[in-house]
Amino acid sequence: MPDTVLEVTGLRRTFGTVRAVDDVSFTLAEGGSLGIVGESGSGKTSTARIIVGLERADAGQVLLHGSDRTARARGKARRLARARQIQLVFQDPYLSLDPRTTVEAALREALRLHFPDIDHARRITELLDQVGLGTRAASALPRRLSGGQRQRVAIARALAVEPAVMVLDEAVAALDVSVQAQVLNLLADIRAQTGIGYLFITHDLGVVRCVTDDVIVMRHGRIVESGPTAEVLATPQHPYTRLLLDSVPRPGWDPRQLAAARRALSLTTNRGNSTDS
Protein backbone atom coordinates (compact mmCIF):
# COMPACT_ATOMS: atom_id res chain seq x y z
CA MET A 1 0.00 0.00 0.00
CA PRO A 2 1.59 3.30 -1.08
CA ASP A 3 1.74 6.29 1.26
CA THR A 4 -1.01 8.85 1.34
CA VAL A 5 -0.09 12.21 -0.18
CA LEU A 6 -3.35 14.09 0.22
CA GLU A 7 -5.90 13.52 2.93
CA VAL A 8 -9.15 15.42 3.13
CA THR A 9 -11.36 15.00 6.17
CA GLY A 10 -14.82 16.32 6.93
CA LEU A 11 -14.74 19.24 4.50
CA ARG A 12 -17.75 21.52 4.73
CA ARG A 13 -18.67 24.72 2.94
CA THR A 14 -22.03 26.49 2.80
CA PHE A 15 -23.02 29.40 0.59
CA GLY A 16 -26.05 30.97 2.24
CA THR A 17 -28.45 28.08 2.73
CA VAL A 18 -26.81 25.84 0.13
CA ARG A 19 -24.48 23.15 1.41
CA ALA A 20 -22.00 23.15 -1.45
CA VAL A 21 -19.62 20.76 0.24
CA ASP A 22 -20.98 18.56 2.99
CA ASP A 23 -18.71 16.29 5.00
CA VAL A 24 -16.38 15.31 2.18
CA SER A 25 -13.48 13.02 3.10
CA PHE A 26 -11.09 11.08 0.89
CA THR A 27 -7.44 10.22 0.48
CA LEU A 28 -5.14 10.26 -2.49
CA ALA A 29 -2.26 7.79 -2.62
CA GLU A 30 1.26 8.90 -3.55
CA GLY A 31 1.34 9.09 -7.34
CA GLY A 32 -2.28 7.97 -7.50
CA SER A 33 -5.14 9.35 -9.49
CA LEU A 34 -8.52 10.04 -7.97
CA GLY A 35 -11.57 11.12 -9.89
CA ILE A 36 -14.36 13.23 -8.46
CA VAL A 37 -17.49 12.95 -10.58
CA GLY A 38 -20.86 14.55 -10.31
CA GLU A 39 -23.14 16.79 -12.29
CA SER A 40 -23.02 20.60 -12.28
CA GLY A 41 -23.65 21.95 -8.81
CA SER A 42 -22.65 18.75 -7.06
CA GLY A 43 -19.91 20.60 -5.19
CA LYS A 44 -16.92 19.11 -6.95
CA THR A 45 -15.46 22.43 -8.10
CA SER A 46 -15.96 23.97 -4.64
CA THR A 47 -14.11 20.99 -3.20
CA ALA A 48 -11.27 21.54 -5.64
CA ARG A 49 -11.06 25.26 -4.87
CA ILE A 50 -10.91 24.55 -1.15
CA ILE A 51 -8.19 21.96 -1.58
CA VAL A 52 -6.13 24.35 -3.70
CA GLY A 53 -6.68 27.18 -1.25
CA LEU A 54 -8.72 29.54 -3.40
CA GLU A 55 -11.59 29.20 -0.98
CA ARG A 56 -11.84 28.56 2.75
CA ALA A 57 -13.68 25.64 4.22
CA ASP A 58 -16.14 26.18 7.07
CA ALA A 59 -14.92 22.98 8.68
CA GLY A 60 -12.63 20.09 7.91
CA GLN A 61 -8.98 19.64 7.07
CA VAL A 62 -6.81 19.28 4.03
CA LEU A 63 -3.58 17.49 4.88
CA LEU A 64 -0.70 17.17 2.47
CA HIS A 65 1.98 14.74 3.60
CA GLY A 66 0.40 15.14 7.01
CA SER A 67 0.70 18.93 7.23
CA ASP A 68 -2.42 21.06 7.41
CA ARG A 69 -3.00 23.57 4.64
CA THR A 70 -6.43 24.80 5.66
CA ALA A 71 -5.10 27.91 7.41
CA ARG A 72 -4.22 30.99 5.41
CA ALA A 73 -0.63 31.23 4.22
CA ARG A 74 1.32 34.19 5.55
CA GLY A 75 4.68 35.21 4.20
CA LYS A 76 6.47 34.38 0.98
CA ALA A 77 8.12 31.15 2.11
CA ARG A 78 4.83 29.66 3.28
CA ARG A 79 3.08 30.80 0.13
CA LEU A 80 5.67 29.19 -2.12
CA ALA A 81 5.73 26.01 -0.07
CA ARG A 82 1.97 25.73 -0.45
CA ALA A 83 2.15 26.35 -4.18
CA ARG A 84 4.61 23.47 -4.46
CA GLN A 85 2.17 21.20 -2.66
CA ILE A 86 -0.79 21.52 -4.99
CA GLN A 87 -1.26 23.09 -8.41
CA LEU A 88 -4.49 23.59 -10.30
CA VAL A 89 -5.26 23.30 -14.00
CA PHE A 90 -8.39 25.24 -14.80
CA GLN A 91 -11.35 24.23 -16.88
CA ASP A 92 -11.13 26.96 -19.47
CA PRO A 93 -7.71 27.38 -21.06
CA TYR A 94 -9.04 30.48 -22.83
CA LEU A 95 -9.35 32.31 -19.53
CA SER A 96 -6.68 30.82 -17.29
CA LEU A 97 -3.76 32.43 -19.13
CA ASP A 98 -3.06 36.16 -19.00
CA PRO A 99 -3.89 37.36 -22.52
CA ARG A 100 -0.91 39.71 -22.48
CA THR A 101 1.75 37.24 -21.38
CA THR A 102 3.57 34.97 -23.81
CA VAL A 103 3.96 31.29 -23.08
CA GLU A 104 7.63 31.68 -22.32
CA ALA A 105 7.07 34.65 -20.03
CA ALA A 106 4.36 32.79 -18.12
CA LEU A 107 6.66 29.82 -17.53
CA ARG A 108 9.64 32.01 -16.73
CA GLU A 109 7.57 33.85 -14.16
CA ALA A 110 6.69 30.62 -12.37
CA LEU A 111 10.30 29.42 -12.50
CA ARG A 112 11.75 32.72 -11.33
CA LEU A 113 9.43 32.67 -8.36
CA HIS A 114 10.08 29.11 -7.30
CA PHE A 115 13.52 28.24 -8.63
CA PRO A 116 15.44 31.52 -9.04
CA ASP A 117 18.81 29.81 -9.39
CA ILE A 118 18.30 27.32 -12.21
CA ASP A 119 18.83 27.78 -15.95
CA HIS A 120 15.40 29.04 -16.92
CA ALA A 121 15.78 28.84 -20.69
CA ARG A 122 16.71 25.17 -20.53
CA ARG A 123 13.94 24.31 -18.10
CA ILE A 124 11.37 26.12 -20.28
CA THR A 125 12.42 24.05 -23.30
CA GLU A 126 12.21 20.96 -21.12
CA LEU A 127 8.73 21.81 -19.89
CA LEU A 128 7.44 22.66 -23.35
CA ASP A 129 8.90 19.41 -24.59
CA GLN A 130 7.25 17.53 -21.75
CA VAL A 131 3.80 18.81 -22.72
CA GLY A 132 4.42 18.32 -26.43
CA LEU A 133 4.78 21.93 -27.46
CA GLY A 134 7.51 23.10 -29.80
CA THR A 135 9.78 26.02 -29.06
CA ARG A 136 7.83 27.92 -31.69
CA ALA A 137 4.89 28.15 -29.29
CA ALA A 138 7.14 29.70 -26.65
CA SER A 139 7.02 33.20 -28.05
CA ALA A 140 3.28 33.10 -28.81
CA LEU A 141 0.56 34.93 -26.96
CA PRO A 142 -2.29 32.71 -25.72
CA ARG A 143 -4.70 34.00 -28.38
CA ARG A 144 -2.44 32.61 -31.11
CA LEU A 145 -2.77 29.09 -29.69
CA SER A 146 -5.54 26.52 -30.01
CA GLY A 147 -7.51 25.31 -26.99
CA GLY A 148 -5.46 22.14 -26.71
CA GLN A 149 -2.19 24.04 -26.94
CA ARG A 150 -3.34 26.49 -24.29
CA GLN A 151 -4.26 23.67 -21.95
CA ARG A 152 -0.79 22.19 -22.54
CA VAL A 153 0.67 25.55 -21.56
CA ALA A 154 -1.45 25.58 -18.40
CA ILE A 155 -0.23 22.08 -17.57
CA ALA A 156 3.38 23.09 -18.22
CA ARG A 157 2.93 26.09 -15.94
CA ALA A 158 1.58 23.84 -13.18
CA LEU A 159 4.47 21.39 -13.72
CA ALA A 160 7.01 24.21 -13.53
CA VAL A 161 6.27 24.52 -9.84
CA GLU A 162 6.93 20.77 -9.37
CA PRO A 163 3.89 20.12 -7.21
CA ALA A 164 3.13 16.96 -5.27
CA VAL A 165 -0.48 16.96 -6.41
CA MET A 166 -2.16 18.42 -9.45
CA VAL A 167 -5.86 19.22 -9.34
CA LEU A 168 -7.43 19.12 -12.78
CA ASP A 169 -10.75 20.93 -12.67
CA GLU A 170 -12.64 19.80 -15.77
CA ALA A 171 -9.30 20.21 -17.49
CA VAL A 172 -10.39 18.64 -20.76
CA ALA A 173 -14.07 19.61 -20.78
CA ALA A 174 -13.56 22.70 -22.95
CA LEU A 175 -11.59 20.80 -25.59
CA ASP A 176 -12.95 18.87 -28.53
CA VAL A 177 -12.90 15.10 -28.33
CA SER A 178 -9.77 14.27 -30.32
CA VAL A 179 -7.80 16.92 -28.44
CA GLN A 180 -9.24 15.60 -25.18
CA ALA A 181 -7.73 12.22 -25.90
CA GLN A 182 -4.34 13.74 -26.67
CA VAL A 183 -4.31 15.78 -23.46
CA LEU A 184 -5.46 12.78 -21.40
CA ASN A 185 -2.66 10.67 -22.87
CA LEU A 186 -0.22 13.45 -22.11
CA LEU A 187 -1.43 13.61 -18.53
CA ALA A 188 -1.09 9.84 -18.15
CA ASP A 189 2.49 10.02 -19.48
CA ILE A 190 3.37 12.85 -17.12
CA ARG A 191 2.03 10.93 -14.15
CA ALA A 192 4.08 7.90 -15.14
CA GLN A 193 7.23 10.05 -15.45
CA THR A 194 6.91 12.31 -12.44
CA GLY A 195 4.74 10.48 -9.92
CA ILE A 196 2.57 13.54 -9.35
CA GLY A 197 -0.76 12.67 -7.79
CA TYR A 198 -3.84 13.67 -9.80
CA LEU A 199 -7.18 14.83 -8.55
CA PHE A 200 -9.48 14.74 -11.54
CA ILE A 201 -12.63 16.79 -11.21
CA THR A 202 -14.97 15.93 -14.05
CA HIS A 203 -18.51 15.19 -15.10
CA ASP A 204 -17.31 12.91 -17.87
CA LEU A 205 -17.32 9.24 -16.93
CA GLY A 206 -15.26 8.38 -20.00
CA VAL A 207 -12.45 10.58 -18.69
CA VAL A 208 -12.70 8.95 -15.28
CA ARG A 209 -12.43 5.51 -16.83
CA CYS A 210 -9.29 6.51 -18.76
CA VAL A 211 -7.17 8.22 -16.20
CA THR A 212 -8.18 7.44 -12.62
CA ASP A 213 -7.47 4.57 -10.23
CA ASP A 214 -10.18 5.48 -7.76
CA VAL A 215 -13.31 7.53 -8.00
CA ILE A 216 -15.75 9.27 -5.71
CA VAL A 217 -19.23 10.26 -6.83
CA MET A 218 -20.64 13.50 -5.43
CA ARG A 219 -24.20 14.68 -5.34
CA HIS A 220 -25.56 17.78 -3.60
CA GLY A 221 -22.19 18.27 -1.90
CA ARG A 222 -22.05 14.78 -0.45
CA ILE A 223 -20.08 11.71 -1.43
CA VAL A 224 -22.60 9.06 -2.42
CA GLU A 225 -20.23 6.38 -3.58
CA SER A 226 -16.51 5.72 -3.70
CA GLY A 227 -14.14 2.94 -4.64
CA PRO A 228 -11.79 1.71 -7.35
CA THR A 229 -12.85 3.19 -10.69
CA ALA A 230 -13.31 -0.09 -12.54
CA GLU A 231 -15.45 -1.48 -9.75
CA VAL A 232 -17.66 1.56 -9.34
CA LEU A 233 -18.26 1.87 -13.07
CA ALA A 234 -18.91 -1.85 -13.53
CA THR A 235 -21.16 -2.42 -10.53
CA PRO A 236 -22.49 0.91 -9.30
CA GLN A 237 -24.16 0.61 -5.89
CA HIS A 238 -25.86 3.99 -5.54
CA PRO A 239 -28.84 4.81 -7.80
CA TYR A 240 -27.27 8.20 -8.63
CA THR A 241 -24.12 6.54 -9.97
CA ARG A 242 -26.29 4.28 -12.09
CA LEU A 243 -28.14 7.32 -13.33
CA LEU A 244 -24.88 9.05 -14.27
CA LEU A 245 -23.75 5.96 -16.14
CA ASP A 246 -27.09 5.69 -17.93
CA SER A 247 -26.85 9.34 -18.92
CA VAL A 248 -24.01 8.66 -21.33
CA PRO A 249 -25.60 8.56 -24.80
CA ARG A 250 -25.29 5.22 -26.64
CA PRO A 251 -27.35 3.07 -29.02
CA GLY A 252 -30.79 2.37 -27.62
CA TRP A 253 -30.48 5.26 -25.20
CA ASP A 254 -33.81 6.67 -23.96
CA PRO A 255 -33.70 10.16 -22.45
CA ARG A 256 -37.34 9.95 -21.31
CA GLN A 257 -36.69 6.88 -19.21
CA LEU A 258 -33.69 8.71 -17.77
CA ALA A 259 -35.76 11.74 -16.83
CA ALA A 260 -38.21 9.46 -15.01
CA ALA A 261 -35.37 7.80 -13.13
CA ARG A 262 -33.97 11.23 -12.20
CA ARG A 263 -37.36 12.35 -10.82
CA ALA A 264 -37.71 9.13 -8.85
CA LEU A 265 -34.24 9.62 -7.40
CA SER A 266 -34.84 13.22 -6.33
CA LEU A 267 -38.15 12.15 -4.74
CA THR A 268 -36.55 9.42 -2.67
CA THR A 269 -33.67 11.64 -1.55
CA ASN A 270 -36.03 14.50 -0.67
CA ARG A 271 -38.12 12.15 1.39
CA GLY A 272 -34.97 10.79 2.96
CA ASN A 273 -33.84 14.34 3.83
CA SER A 274 -37.16 15.30 5.39
CA THR A 275 -37.15 12.23 7.63
CA ASP A 276 -33.60 13.13 8.65
CA SER A 277 -34.48 16.59 9.87
Place this chain on the structure above:
Amino acid sequence: MTTVLTRRPGLARLRAARQPLYLACLGFVVLVVLAALLAPWLAPGDPNTVDLGNVLAGPSADHLLGVDAAGRDTLSRLLLGARTSLIGPLGVVVFATLAGVAVGVAAGWRGGWLDSVLSRSTELVFAFPGMLLAILIVTVYGEGLLAPVLALAIAYLPYVSRLTRSLVLAERERPYVAAYQVQGHSSLQICLRHVIPNIAPVVLAQSTINFGYALIDLAGLSYLGLGVPALTPDWGRMVFDGQTAIQRGYPLSALLPCLVIVLTVVAFNVVGERWADQVARRDR
Protein backbone atom coordinates in the same frame (compact mmCIF):
# COMPACT_ATOMS: atom_id res chain seq x y z
CA MET B 1 -16.60 44.91 -21.56
CA THR B 2 -19.37 47.20 -20.43
CA THR B 3 -17.23 49.84 -18.79
CA VAL B 4 -18.54 53.31 -19.43
CA LEU B 5 -16.14 56.20 -19.32
CA THR B 6 -17.13 59.33 -17.47
CA ARG B 7 -17.92 62.14 -19.89
CA ARG B 8 -19.65 65.43 -19.37
CA PRO B 9 -23.20 65.74 -20.71
CA GLY B 10 -22.52 68.02 -23.68
CA LEU B 11 -19.65 66.04 -25.08
CA ALA B 12 -21.09 62.60 -24.40
CA ARG B 13 -23.22 62.93 -27.51
CA LEU B 14 -20.13 63.07 -29.70
CA ARG B 15 -19.82 59.60 -31.19
CA ALA B 16 -16.35 58.59 -32.19
CA ALA B 17 -17.57 55.77 -34.40
CA ARG B 18 -17.06 57.67 -37.61
CA GLN B 19 -13.59 57.15 -38.95
CA PRO B 20 -13.01 60.63 -40.53
CA LEU B 21 -13.93 62.42 -37.29
CA TYR B 22 -11.52 60.28 -35.31
CA LEU B 23 -8.71 60.80 -37.78
CA ALA B 24 -9.35 64.54 -37.90
CA CYS B 25 -9.29 64.72 -34.10
CA LEU B 26 -6.19 62.58 -33.82
CA GLY B 27 -4.55 64.83 -36.40
CA PHE B 28 -5.53 67.91 -34.44
CA VAL B 29 -4.17 66.47 -31.19
CA VAL B 30 -0.87 65.68 -32.88
CA LEU B 31 -0.81 69.16 -34.40
CA VAL B 32 -1.41 70.89 -31.05
CA VAL B 33 1.21 68.77 -29.30
CA LEU B 34 3.75 69.45 -32.05
CA ALA B 35 2.94 73.15 -31.93
CA ALA B 36 3.55 73.16 -28.19
CA LEU B 37 6.83 71.26 -28.51
CA LEU B 38 8.18 73.33 -31.36
CA ALA B 39 6.66 76.67 -30.31
CA PRO B 40 9.93 78.60 -29.73
CA TRP B 41 11.04 77.81 -33.28
CA LEU B 42 7.65 78.18 -34.92
CA ALA B 43 6.58 81.45 -33.32
CA PRO B 44 7.19 84.43 -35.58
CA GLY B 45 8.04 86.75 -32.69
CA ASP B 46 8.33 87.19 -28.95
CA PRO B 47 4.85 86.72 -27.46
CA ASN B 48 5.40 89.61 -25.06
CA THR B 49 6.84 92.17 -27.47
CA VAL B 50 4.52 95.13 -27.49
CA ASP B 51 3.94 96.79 -30.84
CA LEU B 52 1.73 99.71 -29.85
CA GLY B 53 1.59 101.06 -33.37
CA ASN B 54 -0.31 97.96 -34.47
CA VAL B 55 -2.77 97.57 -31.60
CA LEU B 56 -5.81 95.53 -32.65
CA ALA B 57 -4.53 95.26 -36.20
CA GLY B 58 -6.07 92.56 -38.36
CA PRO B 59 -4.14 89.76 -40.03
CA SER B 60 -1.21 91.01 -42.08
CA ALA B 61 2.09 89.74 -43.39
CA ASP B 62 3.86 90.77 -40.17
CA HIS B 63 1.18 89.41 -37.87
CA LEU B 64 -0.56 86.46 -39.50
CA LEU B 65 -3.37 86.29 -36.97
CA GLY B 66 -3.43 89.93 -35.98
CA VAL B 67 -2.43 91.75 -32.82
CA ASP B 68 -4.19 91.99 -29.47
CA ALA B 69 -5.23 95.05 -27.46
CA ALA B 70 -1.78 95.32 -25.88
CA GLY B 71 -0.03 95.11 -29.23
CA ARG B 72 1.19 91.53 -28.93
CA ASP B 73 1.29 89.05 -31.82
CA THR B 74 -1.65 86.63 -31.51
CA LEU B 75 -0.01 83.74 -33.41
CA SER B 76 3.08 83.77 -31.21
CA ARG B 77 0.93 83.87 -28.10
CA LEU B 78 -1.24 81.00 -29.37
CA LEU B 79 1.79 78.84 -30.12
CA LEU B 80 3.62 79.49 -26.89
CA GLY B 81 0.34 79.44 -25.00
CA ALA B 82 -0.08 75.86 -26.16
CA ARG B 83 2.83 74.96 -23.89
CA THR B 84 1.31 76.25 -20.66
CA SER B 85 -2.14 75.21 -21.75
CA LEU B 86 -1.05 71.60 -22.30
CA ILE B 87 1.50 71.16 -19.53
CA GLY B 88 -1.11 72.03 -16.88
CA PRO B 89 -3.64 69.35 -17.92
CA LEU B 90 -0.76 66.92 -18.38
CA GLY B 91 0.21 67.41 -14.76
CA VAL B 92 -3.40 67.00 -13.68
CA VAL B 93 -3.84 63.82 -15.67
CA VAL B 94 -0.53 62.23 -14.67
CA PHE B 95 -1.13 62.82 -10.99
CA ALA B 96 -4.81 61.88 -11.10
CA THR B 97 -4.05 58.71 -13.06
CA LEU B 98 -1.22 57.51 -10.83
CA ALA B 99 -3.04 58.23 -7.59
CA GLY B 100 -6.41 57.13 -8.97
CA VAL B 101 -5.07 53.79 -10.16
CA ALA B 102 -3.37 53.19 -6.81
CA VAL B 103 -6.57 53.98 -4.91
CA GLY B 104 -8.79 52.04 -7.32
CA VAL B 105 -6.62 48.93 -7.34
CA ALA B 106 -6.32 48.92 -3.56
CA ALA B 107 -10.09 49.34 -3.15
CA GLY B 108 -11.05 46.82 -5.82
CA TRP B 109 -8.50 44.19 -4.89
CA ARG B 110 -8.73 44.25 -1.12
CA GLY B 111 -12.45 45.01 -0.85
CA GLY B 112 -13.99 45.07 2.62
CA TRP B 113 -13.38 48.03 4.88
CA LEU B 114 -10.55 49.43 2.78
CA ASP B 115 -12.88 49.59 -0.21
CA SER B 116 -15.53 51.34 1.89
CA VAL B 117 -13.09 53.91 3.25
CA LEU B 118 -11.48 54.66 -0.12
CA SER B 119 -14.72 54.68 -2.10
CA ARG B 120 -16.55 56.91 0.37
CA SER B 121 -13.68 59.37 0.63
CA THR B 122 -13.32 59.68 -3.13
CA GLU B 123 -17.07 60.20 -3.37
CA LEU B 124 -16.61 63.01 -0.90
CA VAL B 125 -14.22 64.64 -3.36
CA PHE B 126 -16.83 64.11 -6.09
CA ALA B 127 -19.32 66.06 -4.03
CA PHE B 128 -17.01 69.06 -3.85
CA PRO B 129 -16.75 70.98 -7.14
CA GLY B 130 -13.24 70.79 -8.53
CA MET B 131 -13.21 74.39 -9.67
CA LEU B 132 -14.16 75.64 -6.21
CA LEU B 133 -11.42 73.54 -4.68
CA ALA B 134 -8.95 74.99 -7.18
CA ILE B 135 -10.06 78.55 -6.48
CA LEU B 136 -9.72 77.91 -2.76
CA ILE B 137 -6.20 76.58 -3.09
CA VAL B 138 -5.13 79.36 -5.45
CA THR B 139 -6.42 82.05 -3.12
CA VAL B 140 -4.44 80.48 -0.30
CA TYR B 141 -1.20 79.86 -2.22
CA GLY B 142 -1.30 82.68 -4.76
CA GLU B 143 -1.20 82.39 -8.51
CA GLY B 144 0.99 79.97 -10.38
CA LEU B 145 0.48 76.74 -12.24
CA LEU B 146 1.22 74.27 -9.47
CA ALA B 147 -1.63 75.06 -7.09
CA PRO B 148 -4.51 74.76 -9.58
CA VAL B 149 -2.92 71.67 -11.12
CA LEU B 150 -2.76 69.92 -7.76
CA ALA B 151 -6.29 71.00 -6.89
CA LEU B 152 -7.70 69.73 -10.18
CA ALA B 153 -5.70 66.52 -9.89
CA ILE B 154 -7.44 65.83 -6.60
CA ALA B 155 -10.77 66.71 -8.20
CA TYR B 156 -10.12 64.32 -11.12
CA LEU B 157 -8.82 61.47 -8.99
CA PRO B 158 -12.27 59.97 -8.29
CA TYR B 159 -13.04 59.61 -12.02
CA VAL B 160 -9.97 57.43 -12.42
CA SER B 161 -10.22 55.57 -9.12
CA ARG B 162 -13.87 54.67 -9.60
CA LEU B 163 -13.23 53.35 -13.09
CA THR B 164 -10.13 51.45 -11.96
CA ARG B 165 -12.00 49.90 -9.06
CA SER B 166 -14.76 48.57 -11.29
CA LEU B 167 -12.22 47.25 -13.80
CA VAL B 168 -10.21 45.54 -11.07
CA LEU B 169 -13.37 43.98 -9.63
CA ALA B 170 -14.09 42.43 -13.03
CA GLU B 171 -10.47 41.49 -13.70
CA ARG B 172 -9.81 39.74 -10.40
CA GLU B 173 -12.65 37.30 -11.08
CA ARG B 174 -10.91 36.09 -14.21
CA PRO B 175 -9.36 32.64 -13.81
CA TYR B 176 -5.87 33.74 -14.78
CA VAL B 177 -5.67 35.78 -11.58
CA ALA B 178 -6.64 32.70 -9.54
CA ALA B 179 -4.03 30.76 -11.52
CA TYR B 180 -1.32 33.18 -10.42
CA GLN B 181 -2.54 33.00 -6.83
CA VAL B 182 -2.31 29.23 -6.93
CA GLN B 183 1.19 29.58 -8.33
CA GLY B 184 2.16 31.45 -5.19
CA HIS B 185 2.55 34.97 -6.59
CA SER B 186 1.84 37.74 -4.12
CA SER B 187 -1.14 40.03 -4.62
CA LEU B 188 1.18 42.98 -5.27
CA GLN B 189 3.00 41.12 -8.03
CA ILE B 190 -0.24 39.98 -9.63
CA CYS B 191 -1.63 43.52 -9.55
CA LEU B 192 1.49 45.19 -10.90
CA ARG B 193 2.40 42.65 -13.56
CA HIS B 194 -0.96 41.43 -14.76
CA VAL B 195 -4.02 43.27 -13.53
CA ILE B 196 -2.81 46.84 -14.15
CA PRO B 197 -1.38 46.14 -17.64
CA ASN B 198 -4.66 44.48 -18.57
CA ILE B 199 -6.85 47.36 -17.44
CA ALA B 200 -4.41 50.08 -18.53
CA PRO B 201 -5.88 50.76 -22.00
CA VAL B 202 -9.29 51.67 -20.61
CA VAL B 203 -7.81 53.80 -17.84
CA LEU B 204 -5.62 55.61 -20.35
CA ALA B 205 -8.65 56.28 -22.54
CA GLN B 206 -10.40 57.85 -19.56
CA SER B 207 -7.29 59.88 -18.81
CA THR B 208 -7.23 61.15 -22.37
CA ILE B 209 -10.79 62.35 -21.98
CA ASN B 210 -9.89 63.86 -18.61
CA PHE B 211 -7.07 65.73 -20.29
CA GLY B 212 -9.59 67.70 -22.33
CA TYR B 213 -11.69 68.52 -19.31
CA ALA B 214 -8.67 69.54 -17.26
CA LEU B 215 -7.62 71.79 -20.10
CA ILE B 216 -10.96 73.58 -20.16
CA ASP B 217 -10.99 73.85 -16.35
CA LEU B 218 -7.49 75.31 -16.23
CA ALA B 219 -8.34 77.68 -19.07
CA GLY B 220 -11.35 78.75 -17.03
CA LEU B 221 -9.15 79.41 -14.02
CA SER B 222 -6.71 81.41 -16.14
CA TYR B 223 -9.61 83.37 -17.54
CA LEU B 224 -10.61 84.22 -13.99
CA GLY B 225 -7.03 85.35 -13.40
CA LEU B 226 -6.32 82.47 -11.02
CA GLY B 227 -4.04 80.36 -13.12
CA VAL B 228 -0.77 81.37 -14.65
CA PRO B 229 0.90 84.75 -13.95
CA ALA B 230 -0.33 87.66 -16.07
CA LEU B 231 2.37 87.83 -18.73
CA THR B 232 2.71 84.10 -19.44
CA PRO B 233 1.01 83.27 -22.71
CA ASP B 234 -1.92 80.99 -22.02
CA TRP B 235 -5.14 80.36 -23.96
CA GLY B 236 -7.48 81.03 -21.07
CA ARG B 237 -5.57 84.19 -20.21
CA MET B 238 -5.75 85.29 -23.87
CA VAL B 239 -9.54 85.03 -23.81
CA PHE B 240 -9.55 87.26 -20.73
CA ASP B 241 -7.14 89.76 -22.26
CA GLY B 242 -9.08 89.83 -25.49
CA GLN B 243 -12.59 90.34 -24.20
CA THR B 244 -12.42 94.12 -24.20
CA ALA B 245 -11.28 93.94 -27.81
CA ILE B 246 -14.46 92.00 -28.69
CA GLN B 247 -16.53 94.88 -27.34
CA ARG B 248 -14.59 97.25 -29.53
CA GLY B 249 -15.23 95.15 -32.60
CA TYR B 250 -11.90 93.29 -32.94
CA PRO B 251 -12.78 89.75 -31.87
CA LEU B 252 -9.88 87.83 -33.37
CA SER B 253 -7.44 87.87 -30.42
CA ALA B 254 -10.10 86.43 -28.07
CA LEU B 255 -12.03 84.16 -30.39
CA LEU B 256 -9.00 82.30 -31.72
CA PRO B 257 -7.91 80.97 -28.30
CA CYS B 258 -11.56 80.10 -27.60
CA LEU B 259 -11.70 78.11 -30.79
CA VAL B 260 -8.41 76.35 -30.07
CA ILE B 261 -9.56 75.42 -26.56
CA VAL B 262 -12.87 73.99 -27.77
CA LEU B 263 -11.27 72.08 -30.64
CA THR B 264 -8.57 70.63 -28.40
CA VAL B 265 -11.07 69.48 -25.78
CA VAL B 266 -13.32 67.89 -28.39
CA ALA B 267 -10.35 66.25 -30.09
CA PHE B 268 -9.08 64.68 -26.86
CA ASN B 269 -12.61 63.52 -26.06
CA VAL B 270 -13.13 61.83 -29.40
CA VAL B 271 -9.71 60.21 -29.39
CA GLY B 272 -10.15 58.89 -25.84
CA GLU B 273 -13.61 57.52 -26.57
CA ARG B 274 -12.35 55.85 -29.71
CA TRP B 275 -9.49 54.17 -27.86
CA ALA B 276 -11.89 52.85 -25.25
CA ASP B 277 -14.12 51.52 -28.04
CA GLN B 278 -11.21 49.77 -29.65
CA VAL B 279 -10.21 48.11 -26.39
CA ALA B 280 -13.78 46.99 -25.80
CA ARG B 281 -14.00 45.53 -29.30
CA ARG B 282 -10.70 43.68 -28.90
CA ASP B 283 -11.84 42.12 -25.64
CA ARG B 284 -15.03 40.77 -27.11
